[in-house]
Amino acid sequence: MTLSPHEAADTLRDVAAVEDRSARAYGYQRGSPYLILWGILWTVGYGLTATWPQRGNAVWIAIDAIGMAASFAIGFRSHAGTNVPARRRWMFPGIALITFVFIGATLAVMAPVSPKQIGAFVPLVVAFGYALRGIWGGLRFVVAGAVIAAATLAGFLLLGAYFDLWMAAVGGGALVLAGVWLLRA
Amino acid sequence: MEQPDAIIHQKLRLKIMAALKALPRGERLEFVRLRAIVNATEGNLGAHIGTLENAAYIKVDKDFNGKKPRTRLSLTDAGTRAYTDYVAYLRAIIDGDIPR
Numbered sequence: 001m002t003l004s005p006h007e008a009a010d011t012l013r014d015v016a017a018v019e020d021r022s023a024r025a026y027g028y029q030r031g032s033p034y035l036i037l038w039g040i041l042w043t044v045g046y047g048l049t050a051t052w053p054q055r056g057n058a059v060w061i062a063i064d065a066i067g068m069a070a071s072f073a074i075g076f077r078s079h080a081g082t083n084v085p086a087r088r089r090w091m092f093p094g095i096a097l098i099t100f101v102f103i104g105a106t107l108a109v110m111a112p113v114s115p116k117q118i119g120a121f122v123p124l125v126v127a128f129g130y131a132l133r134g135i136w137g138g139l140r141f142v143v144a145g146a147v148i149a150a151a152t153l154a155g156f157l158l159l160g161a162y163f164d165l166w167m168a169a170v171g172g173g174a175l176v177l178a179g180v181w182l183l184r185a
Numbered sequence: 186m187e188q189p190d191a192i193i194h195q196k197l198r199l200k201i202m203a204a205l206k207a208l209p210r211g212e213r214l215e216f217v218r219l220r221a222i223v224n225a226t227e228g229n230l231g232a233h234i235g236t237l238e239n240a241a242y243i244k245v246d247k248d249f250n251g252k253k254p255r256t257r258l259s260l261t262d263a264g265t266r267a268y269t270d271y272v273a274y275l276r277a278i279i280d281g282d283i284p285r
Contacts (some may be wrong), residue, residue: 002283005278009275012279014199015272022204026195072204084210088209101257
């Protein structure tokens with residue numbers, strides 16, 4: 001029953017490949033609901049901002065509050081009934097909270113002159129986060145980040161007054177599709 | 186370890202263990218996702234899961250997600266030890282610490 005060194009090396013390689021696939025699938029499975037949630041919220045938020053631009057601040061305060069509460073709920077519900085340490089349950093909601101605080105702090109320092117800049121900056125930060133996550137978490141995160149960044153820049157640079165509508169349809173839609181894509185990986 | 190653990194020496198069972206070992210501690214993997222990861226048929230995978238469960242290397246939880254039945258698997262402490270030992274055994278062979 002003893003293996004040769006060559007067979008042992010092949011087996012170790014197979015095992016490492018399976019571990020890698022499993023870890024990636026786990027990350028996709030965990031990350032997917034957040035993309036779908038925030039995709040829907042972006043569509044609603046940008047859609048309402050396009051309809052009532054003067055109520056933009058109130059809309060986004062409500063959207064962010066709902067999104068943060070829902071992110072925490074997803075984080076805790078997805079680990080219900082498992083022996084996962086409490087630290088892990090806080091991971092994804094914690095990332096969302098840190099990102100939220102970082103965006104708020106950056107906007108306070110940089111003081112953007114138009115709501116459109118804020119509307120573009122937030123998706124770019126999110127895209128950057130997903131692209132970084134993809135470096136160790138799998139190519140699909142990188143693709144999701146790249147698509148969100150490209151859609152945001154295209155809308156910001158080329159569409160002017162239609163930016164919010166574009167982000168409602170394409171930005172939010174891209175997040176939802178990316179979430180479904182991860183779920184099917 | 187002069188002789189490998191006979192239960193996880195079988196290739197598909199070793200892959201099942203590897204897939205579960207890659208999860209964070211306490212996490213579970215759904216049967217359908219495991220099947221895609223290890224590239225096995227449902228019947229074959231089910232039989233090997235039974236062997237690993239009988240050896241207390243994995244824990245199988247069955248419930249309903251809405252109306253759909255769901256089977257989720259996780260590695261036990263004994264399974265984690267067995268897998269770690271088996272990987273160490275493979276490394277020892279490669280390093281020449283175990284004579285053929």
